[in-house]
Amino acid sequence: MMRDYMLLALKNLKRRKLRTALAIIGIFVSVATIFMLISLSLGLQNAVEEQFKSLGTDKFFIQPGTGFLGPPGSVGGVILTDEDVRVIENVKGVRDVLPAVVGNARVEFNDNVRYMMVWGMKTETELYIEMGNYKIDEGRFIRKGESGIVLGNLHKTGNLFGREIRSGDSLSLNEEKFKVRGIIKKIGNPDDDRLIIMDIERFREFFNISERVDWSVIQVDEGEDLIKVAGDVEEELRKARGVTEKTQDFNILTPEELLGSFQDILNIVTAFLAGVAAISLLVGGIGIANTMFTSVLERTKDIGVMKAVGAKNKDIMMIFLIEAGLIGLVGGIVGVLLGIGVSKTVEFIAINQLETNLLKAYIGAPLIISCLAFSFLIGAFSGVVPALRASNLKPVDALRYE
Numbered sequence: 004m005m006r007d008y009m010l011l012a013l014k015n016l017k018r019r020k021l022r023t024a025l026a027i028i029g030i031f032v033s034v035a036t037i038f039m040l041i042s043l044s045l046g047l048q049n050a051v052e053e054q055f056k057s058l059g060t061d062k063f064f065i066q067p068g069t070g071f072l073g074p075p076g077s078v079g080g081v082i083l084t085d086e087d088v089r090v091i092e093n094v095k096g097v098r099d100v101l102p103a104v105v106g107n108a109r110v111e112f113n114d115n116v117r118y119m120m121v122w123g124m125k126t127e128t129e130l131y132i133e134m135g136n137y138k139i140d141e142g143r144f145i146r147k148g149e150s151g152i153v154l155g156n157l158h159k160t161g162n163l164f165g166r167e168i169r170s171g172d173s174l175s176l177n178e179e180k181f182k183v184r185g186i187i188k189k190i191g192n193p194d195d196d197r198l199i200i201m202d203i204e205r206f207r208e209f210f211n212i213s214e215r216v217d218w219s220v221i222q223v224d225e226g227e228d229l230i231k232v233a234g235d236v237e238e239e240l241r242k243a244r245g246v247t248e249k250t251q252d253f254n255i256l257t258p259e260e261l262l263g264s265f266q267d268i269l270n271i272v273t274a275f276l277a278g279v280a281a282i283s284l285l286v287g288g289i290g291i292a293n294t295m296f297t298s299v300l301e302r303t304k305d306i307g308v309m310k311a312v313g314a315k316n317k318d319i320m321m322i323f324l325i326e327a328g329l330i331g332l333v334g335g336i337v338g339v340l341l342g343i344g345v346s347k348t349v350e351f352i353a354i355n356q357l358e359t360n361l362l363k364a365y366i367g368a369p370l371i372i373s374c375l376a377f378s379f380l381i382g383a384f385s386g387v388v389p390a391l392r393a394s395n396l397k398p399v400d401a402l403r404y405e
Contacts, residue, residue, distance in 0.1 A: 023330060026294040029287030030334025031341060034378050037277055038342025043349060044273040045365035051265050063233045063257045066218040081252045083216040090243045091221060096232035101130040101220040104203060106210040111175040112164040121199045123206025134220050142170030142185030148204050151184040155198035159186045191360025233257060284381060291330050291385040316394040323390035324383050331382015335375045
């Protein structure tokens with residue numbers, strides 16, 4: 004019986020190709036928009052999670068101020084210092100501390116000038132390499148106290164200065180020459196791939212920053228409870244800085260907290276954009292309902308004939324519901340295909356033009372099936388009222404309808 008319903012519904016839709024096509028357009032544009040937004044959002048979430056997983060589960064972060072990790076530098080006049088780093092190093096369970104400082108410099112190469120951030124890091128420890136998951140593309144990492152720099156991969160491949168920079172070249176920072184000791188392999192994050200790293204001792208001398216620390220990465224000993232060590236560090240820093248829990252002027256963040264904050268922001272943005280797309284889907288549903296109402300009016304006599312030869316109300320209703328559902332399903336299929344194409348195009352542009360691997364499209368079976376099921380249900384739901392009207396027509400009235 005269901006097979007007969009399907010064949011009859013398909014036959015009816017084929018007879019009204021233009022009207023059916025217009026109804027499908029309203030659905031597939033909405034489904035494509037929703038699919039693209041969710042696909043890119045899920046892909047971004049996965050990429051962010053991978054970035055944090057690369058940090059490992061044995062590290063947490065400290066920065067001055069009380070907010071989320073933001074632009075480096077003092078926050079409202081509050082700074083951390085080398086003395087704070089020494090306090091942290093003496094806390095039980097702390098294996099290593101990576102202090103980092105940042106400054107802005109006028110960078111000149113090949114007669115081209117850019118203003119970029121320069122990072123000073125403690126290079127005698129390998130923590131800075133592990134923290135950034137850095138791997139050398141050519142050359143080597145700088146050594147403690149060495150007057151040289153390491154660059155992100157875009158300096159070599161991104162044409163930032165009109166010509167690629169190679170290991171052994173020299174850059175001018177604030178009109179002082181620095182030899183490039185190494186180039187880091189591409190990471191996929193534009194900020195990381197534009198890095199300029201200098202040993203922290205040479206950095207302090209060059210920028211005349213004596214003891215300021217913009218943020219620190221703390222690595223705990225193997226087997227230690229990261230949350231407990233972070234709590235101990237927080238307590239010791241409060242004592243050393245003479246602050247209480249209410250007046251605390253520094254912020255400690257674990258990878259889980261950072262990841263949770265990113266996910267909360269992404270979820271809010273995704274929900275908002277999906278809500279906007281859902282409005283267009285509602286408009287598409289109204290278009291299906293309008294198409295089905297018109298179909299009922301045009302086929303009133305046909306309905307009367309069907310009822311006269313024994314068709315029941317449920318038979319009439321099923322035919323119209325299946326027709327509406329098929330419009331939604333076909334629109335969903337086209338929408339998913341369009342959404343995949345647009346998502347992959349955005350991913351391609353992000354990788355090749357924006358030099359980032361963060362915007363990767365997620366194309367998974369759950370997302371595809373959900374979109375198709377949703378579009379079918381929207382279509383069927385939009386056809387409920389017209390189907391009820393068709394099924395409740397009296398055979399005599401239907402046959403007399405002009």
